[in-house]
Amino acid sequence: MQIYVCIKHVPDSAANIHLLDDTRIDEKVAFLLNPYDEHAVTEAAALKKKAADSEIIAVCIGKPDAEKTIRTAMAMGADRGILVETDEACDSMTTARALHAAIVQDGSADIIFTGKESIDSEGMQTQFRIGALFGFPVVTNAAFLDVTSGKAVVTCELSGGRTRTFELALPCVVGAGRGLNTPAYPTFPDVVKARKKPIKTISLDSLSITPAGGSAKTVALAPLVQKRHPKKITGTPADQAKEIIRILQKEAKVLA
Amino acid sequence: MKKTGILIELENGRVKETSLGMITLAARTEADLHALVLDGVDDTACDILAQYGITTVVDLALASDPEIRLNPAVRADAAAQAAQKLQLDVIFGLSSADGKDFIPRVAALLDAPLVMDCLDVDLEKNIARTSQYSGKVLADIQLTGDVVIFGIRPNAVQPVPSPAQTKKITVPADNTVPADFVLVSWDDGENSSRTSLAEADIIVAGGRGLKNKDNFSLIFDCAEKMNAAVGASRVAVDEGWVSYAYQVGQTGEKVNPQVYITFGISGSIQHFAGMKTARMIIAVNKDDNAAIMANCDYQVQGDVFEILPELIRQL
Missing domain, CATH: 3.40.50.1220 (TPP-binding domain)
Structure with a gap:
């Protein structure tokens, strides 16, 4: 099977984000593989174990520095990488077009993995756009996957413990959720091996994608600082409980 | 005047509070407000929608079989087709658990720009405010296109009544389950009445x-x-x-x-x-x-x- 994994190079969720100006963050922070994409790569590697003649290709759009994230995906099991290089901040419509074009140029996908969302722009939509461009069915927040004889059975999580199980024809697009697996962090030999795996770098321009009819553009960024000023609730546990209930009833007005 | 379609979520046949909040947000800018209801709309639901400012209730008449009604591809197709038939300029939907597997499908089908998890929307300029980078940054994102879509964070806006004259129309859904995407089973949890x-x-x-x-x-x-x-x-x-x-x-x-x-x-x-x-x-x-x-x-x-x-x- 030809397994493509779309990955993103994102700032570490624990990093402090500073703004350079109204529309750009200071990128001098640690960047890494988007956490949901770790689940996507892990699932691709598990699939390859079952179908040994498979190849896993990690595809990423970003600046040259995103190579690091492709290397991480390789250390976790990807066989080779494709970096669609651009300095532009692309919206989801352009990103999906670029990933679609890069995959079409490279080969024929049997299954495409993504994370269910990226933790930087949190758009939650690229997997659906990729699916629409290919005409493949799409699931998101997958928590269980079984691929056999040309079809995929996938269980997806909604909130509150609700699930939906779908049967998809291959090729399909699977947006990985946290419930899907437990990523194994690469060993040192894996990291060394990953350094020797091939990465094909192509420029976004060279893909000559047809521009989308619409666009999404960031026009302003502002730090979200929400400084709260805590008041203490003291006394015995019974007093504290009583005061919490009073606040819920009288101040927040959420309890009768 | 803009034509705005609001994808209404119901719970046990009743319009959710969070859906009413979306109407209040959409009504801040003068617009022809359409409520798109997939799961059946009775007179009570119509009255409630009218009280909050909906001018047209659009019944998409989805089939009641769960294999059809719960299939997000069928739902998205119904919404996208209605959006085209009604020539909507703007679509609002909830960035809820179900919405996250629905609104982006509609956007992908229409190839229209989308911002999910909006805290606020300025429909004069089509600018949405959302949080990014693990909630560390507030971003204002401007959409352009023939139709633009906003997924509204539940509870972002408190609903305020604003009565309107409402008519009801039907734009029936296709109700065709795609052969490559079939819902085979569903589990609504041990206690589906538990608040989401x-x-x-x-x-x-x-x-x-x-x-x-x-x-x-x-x-x-x-x-x-x-x-x-x-x-x-x-x-x-x-x-x-x-x-x-x-x-x-x-x-x-x-x-x-x-x-x-x-x-x-x-x-x-x-x-x-x-x-x-x-x-x-x-x-x-x-x-x-x-x-x-x-x-x-x-x-x-x-x-x-x-x-x-x-x-x-x-x-």
Whole structure:
């Protein structure tokens, strides 16, 4: 099977984000593989174990520095990488077009993995756009996957413990959720091996994608600082409980 | 005048409060407001929609068989086709658990730009405000296109009545299940009436301080007494005390309740990413130095195992 994994190079969720100006963050922070994409790569590697003649290709759009994230995906099991290089901040419509074009140029996908969302722009939509461009069915927040004889059975999580199980024809697009697996962090030999795996770098321009009819553009960024000023609730546990209930009833007005 | 379509979510046949909030947000700019209802709309629902300013209720008449009605591809196709037939300029939908597997499908089908999880929308300029980078940054995103789509964070706007004359039309859905995407089974959880995290007014959340799965049941007891939803920190999920569906934070649910009450949660930056927009945070923790104690509205220093049972008793 030809397994493509779309990955993103994102700032570490624990990093402090500073703004350079109204529309750009200071990128001098640690960047890494988007956490949901770790689940996507892990699932691709598990699939390859079952179908040994498979190849896993990690595809990423970003600046040259995103190579690091492709290397991480390789250390976790990807066989080779494709970096669609651009300095532009692309919206989801352009990103999906670029990933679609890069995959079409490279080969024929049997299954495409993504994370269910990226933790930087949190758009939650690229997997659906990729699916629409290919005409493949799409699931998101997958928590269980079984691929056999040309079809995929996938269980997806909604909130509150609700699930939906779908049967998809291959090729399909699977947006990985946290419930899907437990990523194994690469060993040192894996990291060394990953350094020797091939990465094909192509420029976004060279893909000559047809521009989308619409666009999404960031026009302003502002730090979200929400400084709260805590008041203490003291006394015995019974007093504290009583005061919490009073606040819920009288101040927040959420309890009768 | 703009034509705005609002994708209405129902619960047991009734219009959800959070759906009414979307109407109030859409009505801030003069527009012809269409309510798109997939799951059947009775007179009561029509009246409620009229009270909040809907001028046209559009019944998409989805088939009632769950294999059809619960299939997100069928739903998205119905919504996208209606949007084209009605020539909508703007579409609003909820960035709820179901919405996250629905609104982006509609956007992909229409090849239209979308911002999910909007806290606010300026329809004069088509600019949406949302949070990014684990809730550390507020971003204003401007959409251009023939039709633009906004996924609204539940509870972002409180509904305000604004009565209008309403007519009802039907734009029937195709009701065809695509051969390559079939819903084979569904599970609505052990207790489907339990309030969903994304839309709850009150969330009671537990973390490391609960120490084990048995103790975590106190969180469920407390939440039940308050008619609240249950949340959990990543530690509680990783330890297996509750399933991932309960996790609030960077890699869990992003929530926006009126009140968020924590028990034994230290308040990592990743946890805050999921709940920092709560109107009020009440933190109960043994440790006065826990991060959450400095960034809440009420701090309750004390033993979770004394305060929680006391709270359950008094409720």
